[in-house]
Amino acid sequence: MTGTSLGKAIRVLIVEDAPTHGGPLTRGLQRDGDIAVFGQTSTGAAAIGLVSRENPDVIILGLSTSDGSGQYFIEQVMAYTPTPILVLSSRIADRHSPSAVDALVAGALDALPVPGCWSTELETQLRHTVRQISKVQAIRHPRGGLAKIPRADTPKPGSGRQAVVALAASTGGPKALATVLAGLRGLNAPVLVVQHLHPDFTGGLFDWMARASALPVEIATHNTVARPGRVYLAPGRVHLRLAANLRLELATTPVMIHQPSADELFRSVAEQAGSAGVGVIMTGMGHDGANGLLEIHRQRGQTLGQDQASCAVFGMPQAAQRLGALTSLLPPEQLAAAILRAVSLVRA
Structure with missing residues (x-):
């Protein structure tokens, strides 16, 4: 032809x-x-x-x-x-x-x-x-x-260590998240995302991330098995947590200022994934996520943060840095590569 x-x-x-x-x-x-x-x-x-x-x-x-x-x-x-x-x-x-x-x-x-x-x-x-x-x-x-049609098999419990990536952001987060997700081509881990946002704007965030992401994006639902190579966005007004056997858990308790809460997500990843957890804290006001990220760090998981120069507000990464919870601080353009490296070390 x-x-x-x-x-x-x-x-x-x-x-x-x-x-x-x-x-x-x-x-x-x-x-x-x-x-x-x-x-x-x-x-x-x-x-x-x-x-x-x-x-x-x-x-x-x-x-x-x-x-x-x-x-x-x-x-x-x-x-x-x-x-x-x-x-x-x-x-x-x-x-x-x-x-x-x-x-x-x-x-x-x-x-x-x-x-x-x-x-x-x-x-x-x-x-x-x-x-x-x-x-x-x-x-x-x-x-x-994506190297192939995205039809990842459901992970089998006990089949080895599965890396899990958790991202959290607040003020200025959507743009930074879009940059990071666009760079995660070929990632062999589920990605769980908490973005502080009014629930009415969750649909708009999903549309933006779906267009930008190198991986398929969906709104997290309760009891779904998190699959490698997919991104799960926390819906509004509920916490997103990782439960046993890579299942996602949505909960309205504990009642907190931020629902979904970055701390709740990070703590669950620390508990369930241990050293296979990869936590990333990004631009945002306040300190949500700092304590949870510290727990991932104590489990010998990889912990990353967005650097001050690229943050709209350095509050959340700075709080994590002060606790000694961060492995490194990077701009969004470099965070994706760092996540890919961290996951490859877990899978090695």
């Missing part, structure tokens, strides 16, 4: 994760003459390589299976060859469908349902969408750094 000289036409590559008949789609796209489909292929390494070689203006991804191959394709393209992607799927009812949301979080620009047949009106709408997204400057998306 080779590219062709198409002048100023919008060059479209059709990629499908399962064999289908793309003839009607191709004809509908090319009807006005300003859109040209130069190739059609299936998802996989070859398709990712084709995108890199041909540099299409728009990719139309036919997403029809639930095996994660389409999601993986989006993540890889947006990590290494950012290109506007429009997802068409029989599994999508509208832009709010779970599959559509997953595609958009991975980096696709839009996601639409596949009709039973392409009417003149639907073809017109499709061409309009392709023209619009072809004008968008696609930006690099970090999640594609």
